[in-house]
Amino acid sequence: MLRVPIKERLNWQEQAKEYGFNYHTMYGDKYWDESAYYQFSLEQIENGIEAPTEEIHQMCLEVVDKVVRDEQLMRRFCIPEKHWDFVRQSWLNGEPCLYSRLDFCYDGKGDAKLYENNADTPTSVYESGFWQWLWLKDNVDQGVLNPASDQFNSLQEKLVNRFSDLQYLTPGRELHFACCKDTDEDRGTVQYMEDCAKAAGLDTKFVFVEDIGIDAEQRFTNLNDEVITWMFKLYPWEFMFDEEFGDSLGQQNTRWLEPAWKSIISNKALLPMLWKMFPNHPNLLPSFFEDQLSQANFSAGIVKKPIFSREGANISILRGEEKIANTHGPYGEEGYIYQALHELPRYGDNFTLIGSWLVDDQAAGISIREDSSLVTQDMSRYLPHIIL
């Protein structure tokens, strides 16, 4: 695994405009960064990332199956009691899922270590499935990169195929896409998912989360008062559970992407649960709930993560007595979990994190994020990669 500097494509900003990639630069800082790329061997990809990704996904499904059947665990996972049945039914009914992203610490040598599972609202899917694919194609076409260069990235192809399957499993319904207002990144992500669904032949519509309505029979509606029967929402389940319309969830025959059972594995309580069910698994880091800390031996250091949090917010890292990182954010009211510190590999001044995509249960590609700090956050840069 190498970090290789490369010239930026001359016209990429123009091209971004043409393809509607509107958030490559945010708040004046680079988000998409093609001044370098990462290079992997096929062996690193297949054995180091692809295989563990699919294995861990299966382990996560075992966690779901255990948690939904155990009220004490549902409480530990901070699923509000009034929604237990809704979450449980979504699992027992076998509601199909679409995608997830596992975040790994990996340097090309030892075992990849799981940091967390973005199973409910993963973003950077457009940059991964399409934009870095186009970057490779352009650089190969222009003779800059070796024509034998490949990429671990069948994300778009797999998403389109998965949407076809989902249509078959959810017949006669139109798929609504939703995200919050005032975020280019989320709007772009949801537009991309809608494009993939359309490519699969689905009928789609869009509605902002804030514009969703409800009728007298507790059915959700769009701005044209049409009843929403199937919805992809880029909006966390744990938010929806606590909001006004949350009480109506499960009262109507709506299908959701991701399904409600994903609220169990997008939750940081997953990490101590995995460690308990699969102790010493080579791809897991020792993790504990607060009341189990006496069992822990965190000689290398300790990472404290909120049960619910997004994009690296409210994380603190302790090495001995010293706090070496501490990010801010609005999360943490539900409590924390503790994970053994396993520092990200460093390439020059950059700490590098690997996001590994799953479409349903198949590994589908990777995305790479760099940050000058140990904690990867929403403004960390996105870099492309190749296999050679």
Place this chain on the structure above:
Amino acid sequence: MKRSKFINLAAMRKLPAARPSFIVKPLVVAVSTAILSACSEPQDDAIVIESVDDCVTKTTLNEQQCVAVYQNAEAEAARTAPKYNSRQDCEEAFGYEGCRASSNGIFTPIMYGYLFGRMMDTNRPSSVYKYNQRGSSYRDSIITADGSVIGKAGQRNYKVSQSAYKPKATVSRTVSRGGFGAKASAKSSWGGSKSSWGG
């Protein structure tokens, strides 16, 4: 190969705007010309059937069959027609006495008829309405429940694409909006550079 074999780049382009849109939005129902989306989409010659007698005269169905199809069309109309809070709002779009009260104070346009053609599903006929908004260029047009314009009223037949027959979404009356999204807005007021609710 570990990457997508093919991506249709033309389909991924967002500029220039893919197609002109003619959407006007009077009150609730968004009327628009039925967009000929795919050139290859099969076309059909449809007629608008206004009554059971009309069906018996103009089609090969017998009276019993015609009654059944009409009942199905009415059921589809109840499910999919635009819903208004007042008679006045409804009549503005569908004309004087063009609406009726349905349950709990909701007003819906009276079904004008349904589309009859080779590609129809007689179990779920596509109900149609006569649009009557003053000043609209679509006045006197036949529209389906989702606002797609089929053509001016009174034609012998109408060229329609297969999608005109597709079952329409259930339309309801929304009693409240804004019940999702509060958490995001509470958390975004917390800090500066929140760019996403994903992760």
